[in-house]
Amino acid sequence: MDWRTKLLNPSPKARQDYRSLATPVYRGSTVLFHEQSVVTDDWQQAEHGYSYGLYGTPTTLELAARIAELEGASETFIVPGGQAAIALIYFSYCQAGSHALVPHSAYGPNKAMAEGIMRGLNIEVEAYDPLIGAGIYGLIRENTSLIWCESPGSVTMEVQDVPAIVQAAHAHGVAVALDNTYAAGVMFDAFAHGVDISMQALTKYVGGHSDLLLGSVSARDKQAYDKLGPIYQQLGLAVSPDDCSLALRGLQTLAVRLEVLERNTLEIANWLADHPLVAQVLHPALPTCPGHAVWARDFSGSTSVFSFIFKETIAADRVVEFINQLQIFKIGMSWGGVNSLAVVYPDLQRPHHDYGGRIVRLNIGLEKVEDLTGDLAQAMATLS
Numbered sequence: 001m002d003w004r005t006k007l008l009n010p011s012p013k014a015r016q017d018y019r020s021l022a023t024p025v026y027r028g029s030t031v032l033f034h035e036q037s038v039v040t041d042d043w044q045q046a047e048h049g050y051s052y053g054l055y056g057t058p059t060t061l062e063l064a065a066r067i068a069e070l071e072g073a074s075e076t077f078i079v080p081g082g083q084a085a086i087a088l089i090y091f092s093y094c095q096a097g098s099h100a101l102v103p104h105s106a107y108g109p110n111k112a113m114a115e116g117i118m119r120g121l122n123i124e125v126e127a128y129d130p131l132i133g134a135g136i137y138g139l140i141r142e143n144t145s146l147i148w149c150e151s152p153g154s155v156t157m158e159v160q161d162v163p164a165i166v167q168a169a170h171a172h173g174v175a176v177a178l179d180n181t182y183a184a185g186v187m188f189d190a191f192a193h194g195v196d197i198s199m200q201a202l203t204k205y206v207g208g209h210s211d212l213l214l215g216s217v218s219a220r221d222k223q224a225y226d227k228l229g230p231i232y233q234q235l236g237l238a239v240s241p242d243d244c245s246l247a248l249r250g251l252q253t254l255a256v257r258l259e260v261l262e263r264n265t266l267e268i269a270n271w272l273a274d275h276p277l278v279a280q281v282l283h284p285a286l287p288t289c290p291g292h293a294v295w296a297r298d299f300s301g302s303t304s305v306f307s308f309i310f311k312e313t314i315a316a317d318r319v320v321e322f323i324n325q326l327q328i329f330k331i332g333m334s335w336g337g338v339n340s341l342a343v344v345y346p347d348l349q350r351p352h353h354d355y356g357g358r359i360v361r362l363n364i365g366l367e368k369v370e371d372l373t374g375d376l377a378q379a380m381a382t383l384s
């Protein structure tokens with residue numbers, strides 16, 4: 001062989017018996033087949049063998065299998081982010097003429113997709129009261145094909161009675177999808193509570209360090225898997241093996257991070273509950289959070305994100321000053337990483353409820369709690 005040809009047809013030189021604790025990062029688009037008769041374009045790589053890098057390399061499939069094991073799912077798909085996971089579920093369960101239900105408290109971009117792409121495709125996504133419970137029965141129509149749950153909800157933190165919603169949905173043959181990001185897929189057992197599809201923004205707790213974007217969509221059974229798979233293939237939801245490798249590393253410390261985050265967050269939530277300028281703390285483990293009793297019944301713990309509402313004596317512009325005054329808390333969206341974050345929602349509204357720009361969401365990180373309460377205290381002091 002000419003040296004040019006040899007460059008492209010190497011035989012492995014290094015020893016191949018290396019054993020590491022870390023999953024190797026397998027890159028690749030093309031998959032090589034042994035003979036023409038086995039060439040295929042099959043998304044079911046875990047069952048039928050590798051066909052194309054678009055459906056994941058061994059690094060992706062290892063992450064998928066570990067998430068599936070953690071959540072007690074039949075199978076898991078890894079997708080580019082939480083929002084891509086939401087899209088995969090909508091497209092798998094809704095067609096032109098379908099009706100779907102999503103709680104008012106759902107992640108904002110989920111509702112934006114409902115009002116945007118879905119509406120444009122003649123899919124009607126109706127918003128419902130997150131605390132509706134068994135009352136969801138009355139909203140299910142002939143053409144309802146999907147009910148979303150997100151528990152606790154984004155920003156306003158309502159804990160949903162998922163088993164009651166599942167019971168009503170299944171009585172009508174309707175699938176239930178849960179955005180289980182808050183619970184990191186572990187603090188709430190989606191499948192034990194009857195959910196059909198559970199998704200997570202792995203960006204949050206599994207990644208855990210604010211340095212990657214990934215999502216997961218986990219199927220309860222083969223029926224859900226077969227519905228999701230073809231759409232996953234058609235949408236081309238490829239992910240980077242490097243990001244999967246970081247997520248695999250994140251899984252190794254998930255338990256210790258969650259333990260400290262839960263403890264730190266509870267301390268700060270309780271500190272805020274005692275503060276004279278605070279009207280209400282929306283943390284699922286506190287009785288002041290809507291749906292707290294359901295949380296106590298169904299969850300095995302709480303995580304690091306929660307909100308609080310300033311008293312009406314504090315005007316919206318003062319709340320903005322409070323945020324700007326924070327030193328250790330950074331101003332930023334997303335959460336689940338190691339840094340504490342704060343953000344105010346100036347325009348947040350729910351039906352029959354205007355928060356008047358006084359609702360602040362915190363993500364607690366791994367800093368020393370006393371430093372964080374000290375930071376909150378000094379910023380609060382500028383308000384009184």
Ligand SMILES: *Cc1c(COP(=O)(O)O)cnc(C)c1O
Binds near residue numbers: 082083203214
């Ligand atoms: C962050 C988030 C998402 C979206 O995740 P990305 O990876 O940022 O796309 C979805 N659902 C919830 C509840 C989230 O907090």
